[in-house]
Amino acid sequence: MAVQCQLATHSDGEHSGLLDDLGEYGTALWLRWRGAAEVELIVLPDCPVVSPGPDGEGCCLFADHADQHTWQDAVEETLSLPS
Structure with missing residues (x-):
């Protein structure tokens, strides 16, 4: 099984996948x-932060994570109209 780090791009330090x-809790x-x-298996609470706006997207990481929330590093789509 392979596990990929879910945190914002970084080259060293602690990684979390x-x-x-666990759902209901x-x-x-x-x-x-x-x-x-150095590998550790842990249960962490979900990050409670949601993006601003009426349809706020929830962060998919754990509470008190460092750096960006998952919705902050999403690539923005750009629409190019013909001139």
């Missing part, structure tokens, strides 16, 4: 690692 959403099972030798 989602393993399973607002928690998820995460794998946290720093290098190949």
Whole structure:
């Protein structure tokens, strides 16, 4: 099984990958690692932050994560109209 780091782009430090959403309790099972030798399996509460606006998108990371929320690094779509 391969687990990919879910945090915003970074080259070193601590990494966190989602393993399973535990659902009803607002928690998820995460794998946290720093290098190949330091690996930890932990249950973390979901991040409660949502994007601004009436249809706010929820962050898909854990509470108190560093850096950006998942909806902040989404690529904006641009519509080009013919001139």
